[in-house]
């Protein structure tokens with residue numbers, strides 16, 4: 001297959017200072033939860049993007065000095081020559097595949113607490129650090145500013161010597177000193193670095209000039225700049241200072257990497273922002289500069305990408321999440337394989353890796369973060385083993401991924417689902433803001449349809465007898481899980497009195513199946529803490545019912561702090577008139593009435609509620625597995641086939657985890673790893689001799 005000529009413009013080379021990018025696909029800096037602690041893993045992950053056709057592959061933010069130490073987060077570092085060697089691993093992997101490597105140098109100012117280095121925090125002004133750590137930054141003196149400029153310059157030279165082709169000055173996301181200096185909120189200085197806009201931009205200008213002077217003959221110099229903070233008059237605004245700054249610095253960087261701030265606005269989830277949603281803020285930039293402009297917008301559609309270039313909005317299509325979901329997105333467009341693109345669903349599970357200090361993961365791409373650790377490649381599987389046939393029961397995210405990946409290995413796969421397939425991904429896609437979850441099913445069902453070795457039978461409920469009679473070499477049970485109807489969750493460890501006889505009690509399964517309460521007031525009790533409780537409250541409030549959301553957590557949808565949505569969810573629910581009650585645990589229910597208990601005082605609160613929706617925890621749908629394996633798995637060894645349960649049927653979790661589980665099953669059929677051995681390679685700290 002060849003590429004559609006409509007997309008030719010995406011493959012035109014472009015000059016960035018002294019270097020040339022081979023096409024218009026630019027993996028902008030993105031964190032990965034691995035950072036400087038896992039340099040081999042990062043190198044393999046970034047190298048995969050280069051192999052997949054991206055012209056530029058950038059690091060995440062890269063600390064230039066121990067006074068900018070982001071612990072507990074794991075980002076890149078370029079403090080010394082040792083760090084340089086580690087980052088050179090990534091550069092080499094990126095160069096191997098013909099891409100340019102970019103490094104996003106950062107001094108984080110008051111965005112860090114220096115928990116590791118224990119150096120004083122340097123900030124634009126005397127102010128508390130960004131987190132709740134009981135730490136303040138000290139206002140930088142002229143000597144401190146000179147030091148930061150020297151450290152930035154030294155880091156730029158180390159970056160060039162590591163082989164990087166593009167070196168960034170970073171004034172974005174409200175996360176770095178240059179942006180703190182620019183910001184009227186943060187900058188209270190009375191010297192030539194404070195007051196007028198020209199003064200506040202001075203540090204950014206100096207860093208750009210320093211970087212040009214130090215490495216500009218060999219490296220392109222990029223400026224990452226947030227043109228709008230979406231804070232109105234309190235922040236940088238594309239109609240005001242944002243534009244003025246671009247005009248002031250117009251020709252100074254070799255490339256403008258522009259976005260909105262903060263990170264939650266830049267990487268907005270699909271629930272709160274559509275593809276291309278930054279255009280209205282960044283579209284002015286190209287009118288102010290002759291230098292190339294790169295920007296992001298969760299672009300997965302090549303037509304949308306082409307439109308950005310043709311309409312003069314961007315010169316290069318920046319991507320973090322679309323490159324995570326599909327590192328081979330550019331190659332697939334180049335090869336005319338549009339239907340093979342694994343589209344990002346905008347869920348921000350990848351972002352959660354960074355916030356939870358865990359290696360990056362992705363709902364759509366189970367190989368993300370596993371390129372080095374397990375040698376997984378997103379586009380190729382290990383060859384088929386000795387056996388031939390596999391039966392997968394249940395076509396939710398786990399079963400679909402398993403069947404698709406087994407088909408790629410060359411197994412003859414039968415996939416059966418009692419319904420139409422897609423499982424919870426399709427069910428949840430019916431809820432407000434979650435339509436993109438459908439992509440989890442659509443991509444896999446589409447791929448399976450093109451794979452002669454996989455036969456998919458929707459509308460086929462399987463039982464133990466039909467599975468035994470089927471006679472496959474391997475059977476995977478991927479039958480999912482059911483939401484509990486008795487209130488048991490994290491805060492409540494035994495069934496809540498009255499749930500079993502309540503006349504209007506619903507679970508998430510009821511709601512996604514279209515069985516919603518039609519009478520209020522409704523109480524949604526959320527002891528799950530991810531998105532579903534909040535989404536269901538939104539759905540019911542939108543249908544006109546009076547809704548109260550009660551949670552034993554500290555706030556509504558608490559875990560969505562990690563996907564950077566919590567504040568939006570809370571705002572939306574409050575604006576819709578939903579009453580929120582946090583730190584309250586379900587105590588008893590009766591028709592028309594619910595009792596909750598304050599976590600702190602134990603005081604009981606009586607609430608009127610005709611209908612009750614429980615989002616607490618799930619019970620694996622594992623009856624089929626145990627019917628075959630025996631209650632204590634005693635028959636497992638005697639079965640004429642290997643039997644596994646995967647996904648939510650084994651241990652309910654995120655859709656990302658179900659997909660991962662299905663993928664791992666597919667990789668390991670015929671080669672089950674020894675359960676007594678660590679199943680992946682690890683990056684271990686060096687051991688220094690005692691006293692050394």
Ligand code: ADP
Pocket residue numbers: 393394395396397398399416417418419421422423424425460461462463478479480481621624646647648649655658
């Ligand atoms: P996971 O996230 O682990 O993939 P889901 O709950 O999303 O789990 O999907 C489970 C799928 O299994 C659903 O599509 C459901 O229709 C299907 N299923 C459950 N029991 C059976 C069965 N006995 N036979 C065939 N399909 C089943």
Ligand code: SF4
Pocket residue numbers: 320321322324325343344345346347348349350351361362363364365
């Ligand atoms: Fe997109 Fe979700 Fe994957 Fe992140 S985890 S890249 S948001 S699909």
